[in-house]
Amino acid sequence: MVPVGDQLPRGVCPSCEKIHYENPKVVTGCLVESESKVLLCRRAIEPRIGFWTFPAGYLEMNESTQAGAIRETKEEAGADVQIEQLYALFDLPYMSQIYMFYKASLQSFSFTASSETTEARFFSEGEIPWDQLAFKVVTETLNWFFEDRKTSDFAMHTMVINHPTLKKLSAPSST
């Protein structure tokens, strides 16, 4: 039903009449650079198990997007990072998600796998497994990053992705 004064139908509890709004979710994470290499994590869970991605995850309540990006990088890659700037923001309306990636630097050269990551590794530009990246948002961000690094001008990038773009692929085998 459409509540009074509203424009869209909402879920309304038939017992207590509380309106249950559904809202888009924010995913926050880090593009971590160290010694000209970037940190990628190999996904231990679906979707895109076996593919590589940035450490990232859902923003929690009462958490800033910076704090969430730092927390996810610790949880998924065991790495302590310092945020430098917001670097990429993606709108994915077809999934009702917003992705925010912060450019970050490593506090100490220590990182590890986790329950959500089978492998965490730093890649030089030439080593990036382009055909084994988990999501278009990762591919686009890495493309921007290596392009911007030529001039050291890291202005923020934005993009709207209106539909799924990656082919369904089987998980890459371990190398």
Place this chain on the structure above:
Amino acid sequence: MVPVGDQLPRGVCPSCEKIHYENPKVVTGCLVESESKVLLCRRAIEPRIGFWTFPAGYLEMNESTQAGAIRETKEEAGADVQIEQLYALFDLPYMSQIYMFYKASLQSFSFTASSETTEARFFSEGEIPWDQLAFKVVTETLNWFFEDRKTSDFAMHTMVINHPTLKKLSAPSST
């Protein structure tokens, strides 16, 4: 309870065991400029009834933040706008909210009040009712805007606001 593989307690339905995640919300809106003036709306609803703000509101499911900003500007100020760029992004972790304001231009010089707005009006810099602005995010964004306008360099701004900053004021009287 904390679901298996999770880090935080979540609401879990005792009947169907479905996990009800709570997530931060995204508010999206526009800073509309026309003939060197900016559009503000006088709030017809709480919080901050009677104070001035940008047209803005909660992002809907399956909506990009740009589309949401355009929709809210139409709903609250009756104005058709064209997005120019993402201009300001605020983290308000104490409210579990993210605010995004797009810089936008008016498509046609037509605007009006609405059910959520008693008055919509364009203000020159000298006319801005600084002590009658509804939220700190509006004050900060206007400060950035008038400063950036001196050089026509509108790079995106970000800010984390960790606690409420505005004094509780009674609503200003109509002028």
